[in-house]
Amino acid sequence: MNLKEEILKLKKEKNACIMAHYYQDNDIQDVADYIGDSLALAKIAINVKEDIIVVCGVNFMGETAKILSPNKKVLIPDIKAGCSLADSCNPKDLKRLKEKYPDYKVISYVNTTAEVKALTDIVVTSSNAKKIVDSLPKDAKLIFGPDKNLGGYINKVTGRNMLLWEGGCHVHQRFSYSKIKDLKKKYPDAEILVHPECKKEVTELADFAGSTLAILNYVEKSSAKKFIVVTECGILHQMKIKYPDREFIAAPVEEDNIECNKCEYMRQNTLEKLYQCLKNESPEIIIDEKLRKEAIKPIDAMLKLS
Numbered sequence: 326m327n328l329k330e331e332i333l334k335l336k337k338e339k340n341a342c343i344m345a346h347y348y349q350d351n352d353i354q355d356v357a358d359y360i361g362d363s364l365a366l367a368k369i370a371i372n373v374k375e376d377i378i379v380v381c382g383v384n385f386m387g388e389t390a391k392i393l394s395p396n397k398k399v400l401i402p403d404i405k406a407g408c409s410l411a412d413s414c415n416p417k418d419l420k421r422l423k424e425k426y427p428d429y430k431v432i433s434y435v436n437t438t439a440e441v442k443a444l445t446d447i448v449v450t451s452s453n454a455k456k457i458v459d460s461l462p463k464d465a466k467l468i469f470g471p472d473k474n475l476g477g478y479i480n481k482v483t484g485r486n487m488l489l490w491e492g493g494c495h496v497h498q499r500f501s502y503s504k505i506k507d508l509k510k511k512y513p514d515a516e517i518l519v520h521p522e523c524k525k526e527v528t529e530l531a532d533f534a535g536s537t538l539a540i541l542n543y544v545e546k547s548s549a550k551k552f553i554v555v556t557e558c559g560i561l562h563q564m565k566i567k568y569p570d571r572e573f574i575a576a577p578v579e580e581d582n583i584e585c586n587k588c589e590y591m592r593q594n595t596l597e598k599l600y601q602c603l604k605n606e607s608p609e610i611i612i613d614e615k616l617r618k619e620a621i622k623p624i625d626a627m628l629k630l631s
Contacts, residue, residue: 328596332356335603341377341400343599344369346386347537348559348591353381353599360563362537363389363435364450364631367624370394379602380610381594383408387610388439392621395614402598404608406590410436413492414471419444422468422490429466429488432458433623434475436494439612441471443619446626451475451521451536453631458483460630474498478521478528496557496588497522504577505530508553512574515551518543523555531555544568558585 333356336343344366345357354360359369363386370378370390379400380387385408387401414437423431423444433445434454442448449457458479461467469476470490474497480487500523509517509530518540519531528534533543537560544552544564554561555576564573578586602608612620 342375346382348557364452391610399610402594402602406593409495416440439620445623448623494522499578516549520556
């Protein structure tokens with residue numbers, strides 16, 4: 326059975342669309358109707374015309390799509406595809422922190438559960454975090470979570486002193502400062518493109534730091550022909566398609582046996598699981614309506630400000 330052909334047939338029969346994050350396997354990206362980062366996929370979810378949305382990403386992305394499109398059936402190929410960032414922020418712990426700092430506004434990264442979003446004032450993505458923080462009063466007291474690296478980066482570029490949650494992305498934490506420096510010596514004419522979820526010392530090596538989409542778009546403006554890409558290596562597929570005349574080098578990680586820094590949560594989704602998901606219309610993302618109404622408020626705030 327040709328899985329790609331069968332998926333395309335099922336998609337048409339069931340009036341479904343497939344959304345895929347840049348960190349998905351190449352095969353899944355190739356059958357997707359929409360490919361993007363968290364912000365782009367969130368915006369797309371609002372206006373989807375199809376009856377079914379299949380989110381090829383991690384669980385919080387499926388939740389976000391359901392929050393924004395409650396009348397659609399939202400599916401995810403692997404319901405167990407979690408996120409180290411979302412897992413690092415327990416809603417009970419966030420509630421306790423809010424009680425400790427009652428005059429602080431909570432800014433939560435989109436990589437969080439619906440329960441955490443419901444306790445949040447504004448949701449942000451790596452694409453719009455700086456813009457949104459800049460839009461707030463300079464004397465605003467802010468909690469930023471759960472990614473301490475992204476929060477530290479936003480503090481630096483905005484001049485803020487936000488209180489940071491102690492969470493991190495296990496993928497971006499793995500990149501090796503010393504090995505990237507060595508790689509730069511090997512390719513001295515290559516520009517280093519870094520996602521701000523990386524550790525501070527790695528981000529400081531960057532010729533450009535930005536979200537997955539911003540990294541992709543930066544290449545078009547650059548005169549460089551080679552790029553060391555310091556984010557999950559799934560993005561390289563779209564970079565090679567969009568810029569076939571450029572060379573993209575996956576950044577090294579601390580472990581010697583890892584050539585391509587993949588998110589094992591994202592990669593729990595496979596072409597076979599996508600086929601079964603469409604065929605059986607399961608697993609489905611279900612969110613309690615009361616929770617959904619609370620969780621959509623900070624997302625709406627984000628979309629208005631971004």
